Every structure is written in C-alpha cells, then in structure tokens.
Amino acid sequence: MSTADLSSGSLFPAAIRATSPHRVLGRFAAVVCIVLAGCGDNPPPALGGDPDNGRLLLRQFGCGSCHRIPGVAAARGNVGPSLEGVATRVYLGGVLPNTPENMVRWIRNPKQFDPETAMPDLPIAEGQARDIVAYLQGLK
Structure with a gap:
C-alpha cells in the first residue's frame, strides 16, 4: 500500500477503489460458477x-x-x-x-x-x- 493510499483515508488500495462494484461482482459470480460446475449431481456414467x-x-x-x-x-x-x-x-x-x-x-x-x-x-x-x-x- 502506498502513502497516497493511506492519505486518502481508505483501507483499500487505489487500484481496488477504482474498480467498478459491478465488475467485482461479475468476477466473483464467474468464480462461483466455475467452482460450482465441478459440484454437479451427475457423475460420469x-x-x-x-x-x-x-x-x-x-x-x-x-x-x-x-x-x-x-x-x-x-x-x-x-x-x-x-x-x-x-x-x-x-x-x-x-x-x-x-x-x-x-x-x-x-x-x-x-x-x-x-x-x-x-x-x-x-x-x-x-x-x-x-x-x-x-x-x-x-x-x-
């Protein structure tokens, strides 16, 4: 974390603050989907x-x-x-x-x-x- 990040009063680095909440949510949803894809109820025949x-x-x-x-x-x-x-x-x-x-x-x-x-x-x-x-x- 840089001193600029600390002086802004935020606990998050500027790179994270600049990321849109929708983009973060979209990435999170994609990761969840990938993880859950391996948890299906249909094992191989x-x-x-x-x-x-x-x-x-x-x-x-x-x-x-x-x-x-x-x-x-x-x-x-x-x-x-x-x-x-x-x-x-x-x-x-x-x-x-x-x-x-x-x-x-x-x-x-x-x-x-x-x-x-x-x-x-x-x-x-x-x-x-x-x-x-x-x-x-x-x-x-």
Whole structure:
C-alpha cells in the first residue's frame, strides 16, 4: 500500500477503489460458477457405459416385461422388482453386493449367483451390459 493510499483515508488500495462494484461482482459470480460446475449431481456414467443406449437396450431385451423401469417405454412388469432406485440398493437379487461391476455380472448371468432366480440368462454382451448399468445407475 502506498502513502497516497493511506492519505486518502481508505483501507483499500487505489487500484481496488477504482474498480467498478459491478465488475467485482461479475468476477466473483464467474468464480462461483466455475467452482460450482465441478459440484454437479451427475457423475460420469458407470463403467464408461452409454446410458442412452442402455435405455434402448432395456427395451430391446424386453426387461420391462418383468420389471418396472422409469424412462423405458412400456416397462411395467411385475414379475421382478421395480428398477427405480436400483443403484441405491445394498444387494442385487438379494445375494450379490451392489456395485456397477457386479451389476454387469448379474445382468449377463444371474443364474450363476442364484440358480433359483426367475431372471433369465440372456445373450447380453459385456459392452451392452455396461450401457444398461450406466442407465440403471442413474435411477436414484
């Protein structure tokens, strides 16, 4: 701080006093926006899958015949549980800890984990299962 700044009676340097309050507010708002942009509620899709394709695959494989699935047309089945909020459940099929990796394994081969499950083993490729999981992980 210079002696000129002190003689003006202000606690702020002349460079800060000369800055328009609107300009300071604008800079502050920009910084806040940048910081908050990294705090979104939408994490990257699980396992790098494509959630949009996953939604289409859920319909293509007929998963809605047994499950209620939000966002999937005609998915109003009552054989299996609703898949709304499936990402927040502790277990898959009551037997497998719920992680994205285990969900891929369950979707591809449920009878491996529960031979008595009504869920069929379908010819779902690894990449397709990752896409389905990316969609289902968003149903929180």
